[in-house]
Amino acid sequence: MYKRIGLFLSFSSIVLFITQSLQAADDKPAVVPPNVLLIVIDDMGWADLGCYGSKFHRSPQLDQLAKEGLRFTDAYASCPVCSPTRAAIMTGRWPARLNLTDWLPGRGDQPSQKLARPKIEQQLPLAEVTIAERLRAAGYRTASIGKWHLGGTGFGPEEQGFELNIAGDQGGSPPGYFAPFGNPGGKRKGRQLKGLEAAKDGEYLTDLLTDAAINFIQKNKSEPFFLYLPHYTVHIPLQAKAEVIKKYPADSKFSGQQNSGVYAAMIESLDDGIGRIMKTLDELKLAENTLVIFTSDNGGLATLEGAHTPATSNAPLREGKGFLYEGGIRVPLIMRWPRGIQPGTSSVPVSSIDLLPTIMEICNLPVPTEIDGQSIVPVWKQTKERRKSPLFWHYPHYANQGGKPGGAIRSDRWKLIEFYEDDRRELFDVASDMREGRNVAAQNPQVVADLKKQLDDWRESVGAKMMTPNPDYSPNAQAADGTVSLPGKWVTVHGETLRFEPLPHKNTLGYWTNPNDWASWEFDLKQPGTYEVELTIGCGNGSGGSEVDVLVGEQKLSFVVEQTGGFQNFVARKIGKIELTKAGRHTLEIRPQKKPGAAVMDVPLVKLLPVK
Structure with a gap:
């Protein structure tokens, strides 16, 4: 029923049910499977929330969530752009192993680029087994409410284990944030968001997705559920409610600091929605046994890409979306589960690939062996625990934001970035230099050599597709006037x-x-x-x-x-x-x-x- 795991998980679910029934028969309390609410924000930077240091954005609800949960300071997206990270979250596998290493459909090769990109998957293959499929086979109700961006018709959330899909399709950007989406003239033509066709003119997309999430929780309050809530916000086009924008100073010239009132208003509406969802969990007495995970798919947009951009500043981190520097891949991550997580802060490096095994473990389901991630559960018990294996990145693409193709590895305090155009390497001690201001490769040649070998070996082990010389390469071609x-x-x-x-x-x-x-x-x-x-x-x-x-x-x-x-x-x-x-x-x-x-x-x- 659900690919290769259906029979196995159905059997394991029966065993779990029998075990729990025997416990109840012995007058022991039965284990109630936890609910899972996974919230993924689009393009939210590491420094965008108050609990991560922002002095400009207002996020009281998320700050409270961080206070009640475990806040990670060194959490990473699996890629500096969206689709690969989302695929990694769904499968627990490296984007390079999935051969899905760029946003979909991806940026085409251009004459200015020295290297040509490899051919990549244009959707998350149906053969991959998602979190939703694993949990649905174990009796969970499943819903995806928001952005999908992992394939179109035949490759949507419904084909990947989700019973309910609202607003998820092949698109990466929303068709506007106000209904009727993508149609300022009022005619409902062109791309529509599934399940939101009846939205009233002027309704705000973030609010509509919040409403749908609350409705799903209310309808499934008596059964274990997995709710995947990948908001479109804060992706461009930057649009917010006029009355909320007025709370902030008018957008001014970017000076390296967070100062976009429109972006701040988008975050405030998101934060309000998170507060409404948490209130619903409280009212339904579900909060105690619901694991809430909040994170982002990549770093914040810190370069020009449309109106009101750059959206944010990731300072003190370097650069932003599209780059392998910390600003492009380090993201907020908050986990709250009163039944199993002690509040606090952890500096243990973790990644998008770690969410699936973590969820499987807390749901008392087998952690699959064919994945790349490792469960974060031990970190909950000892926040100073070191990561057992390095984190890797493979981005054989030129980013719209200006980032160049390369790979990276973080092992303990060290981070090595390798650039594919010229084989140049940069080494940073990110534990003491999170700004990546001091390239210490020349002072640590053995560390560079060791990390380089690990990165090479990893690329080979996952079958990473590499770039090739661009046959149409014409760098900085002379203009018609001779310049x-x-x-x-x-x-x-x-x-x-x-x-x-x-x-x-x-x-x-x-x-x-x-x-x-x-x-x-x-x-x-x-x-x-x-x-x-x-x-x-x-x-x-x-x-x-x-x-x-x-x-x-x-x-x-x-x-x-x-x-x-x-x-x-x-x-x-x-x-x-x-x-x-x-x-x-x-x-x-x-x-x-x-x-x-x-x-x-x-x-x-x-x-x-x-x-x-």
Whole structure:
């Protein structure tokens, strides 16, 4: 009935029922199976809630949930984007093992990208066994209320063990947050959300999903249930109730801090809904024996991607959604189960893949051996327990947000990131440097070698699909007017600290504190000729005076960096001319020779301007 587990779990359920009946016959209290409420928020950042340090967003209900439950400081999504993490949650298996490593259908290859993505699954295969299938076969009522994004017709929640599906389809973004969804003109055409077709105009999607969740709980209060509540919020398009937006300062220019009133209002409506659900559990006397899990599918959106974005800042974590840095993969995780969890905080690293075995264990069901996750239950009993195995990531894709393809491993305090374009590696001690500001790979070569081998072995063991050279690769192609533009986002960095900083208030090559670090760009030239080299530069007061060489082939231009009044106070400066006699592929390098101040400079853009 339910794939390969149906017969086995049905038999185990009978055994469990008989065991509980015998206990009752002996005047011993029968074990009441716990309910499970799994709430997954879309694109919520690690620092978005008050209990995780936000001073701008209001989340009293979730803060209370964290106070009453176990709050994890080092919880991770299995991928920096959504669909792979959702697949990992459903199956307890690494996205790389599932060959589902990007959002669906995924970003296509582009000429600017050096590598081509591997072909991936376009849905969660029906052969995979989900949490819902395992629990439904054991007698649980199951519902998925909200975003699915793991396949369309024939691959929806109904085919993966859920009796009830509301609003779940192949889509990753909601068709708007106000009914009639996706149809501002009022005509109900185009993509509709299943089960919400009768929503009244103006009703808010987050509230409707909350209503549906409460209705499901009320109807199934006398039976064990598994309620999967994957909210669409806080994914773009950012839309919130006007009366709630008014509570917050008007959106202003992003400066690296949380300051979006629209995003804050979305979180407040979500928080109100969580409070309503918790109140319902209390009123029905179900709270004591309901495991509530609250988490996110990836880090918060911290780059430009539509109106009111960037949505949030993940500070003190680095970067956000689409990146393998902490801001892209570290997420909030709160677990509350009064019958089994002592309130507190845990710094044990855990992952999306760990939710399935945890749920199976607390439901007194066999923990499958073919999965990759490990139960978190021991952590509840001893919050300082160390993780038994490393956490891994495989992201062979270019993210819409600017992240580049790579892999990563976290083992105890160490985290290694490997970039697939150039095989560069960065090592961070995330236990003491959660900001990932100090790449200590050069100081710890043996640690790098050990983690690199573990990452290689893991990729082989799960059958990770790797990238291949992009046959259409044409980096930084020359524009029709002859200009060659080399933006910071397409730089190749060499060294320890130099990096591209993608947040929109920076959007620059920066952190140039080590004068031995250097940068390079490839570009395709169609028109040979003489070109003037123009660098856009920012340099803080007191940091001027760095001596820098710019090289293209054997040609070299040298200049001294002048301070501009701030590292993000950019000034365009022409430094000289070069002669490019051949069309085709060239490389431009920037190599500091001397750095008297705190940093060399910031560079968001280099241009080659044709001299006519």
